[in-house]
Every structure is written in structure tokens, then in C-alpha cells.
Amino acid sequence: MVTVKVDLEKCDGDAVCVSICPTSVFELKNDKAVVVREQDCILCMACVAQCAKQAIEVKE
Numbered sequence: 001m002v003t004v005k006v007d008l009e010k011c012d013g014d015a016v017c018v019s020i021c022p023t024s025v026f027e028l029k030n031d032k033a034v035v036v037r038e039q040d041c042i043l044c045m046a047c048v049a050q051c052a053k054q055a056i057e058v059k060e
């Protein structure tokens with residue numbers, strides 16, 4: 001089972017993960033990225049690689 005977590009203290013709401021995730025795991029709510037479709041994650045790690053704040057953790 002995949003877990004996707006966003007550290008909301010680090011997240012600056014630039015929404016790069018929202019744009020880059022191929023399966024729309026994230027949505028922007030109140031200027032923070034929130035995980036809304038964790039089960040759809042395909043472990044591509046694009047969000048982890050592109051988050052400037054290193055706020056995202058993805059684990060299998």
C-alpha cells in the first residue's frame with residue numbers, strides 16, 4: 001500500500017505537485033497541497049523530485 005504525505009508546515013502552496021502528478025493525487029486547498037487520491041499513486045516520484053520545499057514523502 002502506498003502512502004503519500006505532505007508536510008503542511010513546509011508546503012508553500014506553489015502547487016507544482018498538483019500540476020505534475022500524472023494521477024491527480026493532490027489538490028490545492030487553502031493554499032496547501034492536500035492528498036485526495038492516495039490510492040491512485042503510481043510511485044513515479046515526480047512530486048518528491050520537484051517539490052522545492054521537500055514537503056512530500058511517498059512510501060510503498
Ligand code: SF4
Nearest residue numbers: 021041042044045047
Ligand atoms: S509519486 Fe507520482 S503518482 Fe505518486 S503522488 Fe507523486 S507525482 Fe503523483
